[in-house]
Amino acid sequence: MPVHTPPHPLAILWFRQDLRLSDNPALIAAMDCGARILPVYVLDDEAAGVWAMGGASRWWLHHSLLSLAASLKAAGAPLILRRGRVEAVIPALASETGAAAVHAGIAHEPFWRRADARIAKSLQGSGCRLHLHRTSTLIDPDTIRTRTGTVYGMYTPFARAVEALGEPAHPQMAPRTIQAASEIASDALHSWRLLPTSPDWSSGIRATWSPGESAARQRLDVFLAKAAAQYGTSRNLPGEDGTSMLSPYLHFGEISPRIVWHAVRRTQAGADQTSYLRELIWRDFSAYLLWHYPTLPKAPLRPAFAKLPFRHDPRALRAWQQGRTGVPIVDAGMRQLWQTGWMHNRVRMIVASFLVKHLLISWQEGEAWFWDTLVDADLASNAASWQWVTGCGIDSQPFFRVFNPVTQGEKFDSDGAYVRRFVPEIAGLPNQYLHAPWTAPPLDAAAAGLTLGKTYPAPLVDLVDGRNRALEAYRGSVREPAS
Template identity: 55%
Template sequence: MTTHATPTLLWLRQDLRLSDHAALHAAAAEGPVLPVFILDDSDPWAPGGAARWWLHHSLKALGTALAGLGAPLLLLRGEARRVIPDLAAALGARAVHASRLYEPWARQRDADIAAALTARGIALQLHSGATLAEPHRLRTGQGQPYSVYTPFSRAMLALGEPPPPLPAPTALTGTKPPQEGLALEALRLLPRPPVPDWAARFAEYWTPGEATAQARLGEFAARHAATYDRDRDFPGQDLTSRLSPHLHWGEISPRSIWHAVAPAGLTGGRLTYLKEILWREFAYHVLWHSPQLPERPLRAEYEQFPWQPDEALLRAWQQGRTGYPIVDAGMRQLWQHGWMHNRVRMIVGSLLVKHMLQPWQNGAAWFWDTLVDADLAANAMNWQWVSGCGIDASPYFRIFNPILQGEKFDPEGRYVRHFVPELRNVPDGWLHRPWQAPDLVLRGAGVVLGRDYPHPIVDHDAGRARALAALSALKAVE
């Protein structure tokens, strides 16, 4: 490789890593590389607030790593449809390399950019990297997209072991950018005054970047993967991988995860965990074939579902003031950490759309803004799953009981007491149903319901009955 060779533009997006990076390898093989990241807020699904916090710190880590290899990261802001063709032409690049995205708007944008580049004699080359298999690759025996997860996962497993991850480069040949880039702070990804710094505690729980992702993966594979099937449902214990934000931003690849977890055998907890990775693959498969997934129910009859939108109810749910301790703990964990345990995500989602009859799109929008791992395909499919309106979804009549869920999965109250400290002195037997506790018990715990902690926002039995009545009304219309 020589410094006078034709330079190549490496367009980084949700692939903020060096290892197992096919686009990076291809670009480096052609000559000097200019890595660029463009913050494009014209995207219809631009990152929410929590994801922007993560992106800031991930770009900082990646920028340091790339500079150390000899190819500093160029940061720009603007519409990628215009910036990429102009930048590639000014650079004199022969090709632009990027990792493939699967969101419908991203696919259309890439097609537009490819056409603009082709008109200038430049190629856009897209590479796999975010999934184990391309979402359009798998089909049923009838040649149709999969609509049920279990057959899809079997088909994925039948593909066999994915190729081993590519190594990270040890050096790169950079090239001078044709324009001056922005300082990271100029992207304004972090909360800014007069807005309160709602992300102030994120750094206590997260360190974005590839190095942390690799370390977290190694620890999980060695210590917790084998028992994941037994441990994954207990939010009061830190026994899950917590790799979801690293995976979303591409700080680690699904192939790297597979090869770290699978060598000890596809059994027990290891298989259960890898099936979670396959659930993510299924979400991308569904989004590819059903681009309406983030906004409209995939079961058309649910377009007529009799939701009862209520801003006050939605706000109480968002703030963790529903009166159901396991739900409130989850919503407060979300606000403090930018993340929520997966079991609790299902519980809080069920309460919102069933007991409270709030549209699932409102819950999905809140998660989009507050999750550091907000992923369009997974977020939308999971909300449609809990709402019963997606393909292969949990039936609408399956209604989580937040009391029993709390007692089963947080029996000692470790999770609730951490995030709902006003209930810390309530005995285990009453912790998940404090409104049923005798007055003497509540006085001993220093809790006055309605003052220190709210009464349930909706009675469980009444909420369940109302949800089932709404379902019956929907079926009557069909």
């Protein structure tokens, strides 16, 4: 009697924030069950609501999907694109294809977690199951607890607990070939209109970035070859290429944190290595906070800060967004963001502090602008960082710490390279006045072609007055129970 071998079961591989083939546990799990694979990406703006991807992220996603589709095609399994509510699209795809399993990465965002629960429920009884895998972070947020079983609120003990787990598992190689399911209908990527048209604001972003898995590897190699060895000091200098610029690749999952971790581990960089790995743990800490405090993006984690008397000042907000506050390091950062979709971490802290404290405009306004303009916009890292700067997160800088943008500029951009690059209209000022152009004597200003209020704005706020106003507002409204 002829032996009848059943066809391999079909598994849907649902790509989310893990747009890569190497070290992708969802892909490995799907292949391990001997399945034919149907790779899918779903664009769902509705579930995310106000946190639907911003403009810069959409630009990145477009190119990232092109790159992923090319790698999948080369491996033998074309990428299928669908648009709509994931909780409708995924079960519909499962029934259309007779899939036995859906494999996907774990998402930390509350709206995706709700959608995942609904998908798992609607697949019940259909013979198909949703399997979620850790594809985007180093640790499982449910496994890290304090000795008394509570959630860590402070970064340092959290980082120690992560380190005590030992090294993360070694990354897995990308498969050379993937056994594909028969092809089904797919949207055309251009029909999603992810790229800006008129006006096309993306030229600076195009010139700065190449999304995709192989570009992520190249970026990592460049970092390891040069900046990694001085990371501990050069990471604070925005005028230098001192950081890895891997954040958008990590956010979209074009490279896994384990790949980065082990590649950095193999270098001989000592303390600089530790300092870099600690940043990767910060990224996990943000995801951990979002996992355990789903309100992180919209409400202060310390309720005592909910009543800060933030001002409604659209003119000042616009000036901040456009990099026209009259404070050079702030304007340089905001212009770097607009032009390239990215901003140096030190400068992110300075511009955020300036908005929330000197201008007394709410952190949620800044968070929303970053969300729209950053190519690495990440719900967890963005929200946790804004709360940190504001002082309203659990582990935050004290609220009375107000960055002075002039001394920050003088300390971290002492030769003015960063400010001169993004604020060319004051480039001719001598270094000693560059970070505070309003202090330049008339002769120096004239020699540099500077007319304050005409060629470059006068500062939007007096820095001392702004600081005092912020401290008064904080002291007047933050009433925390004595500890």
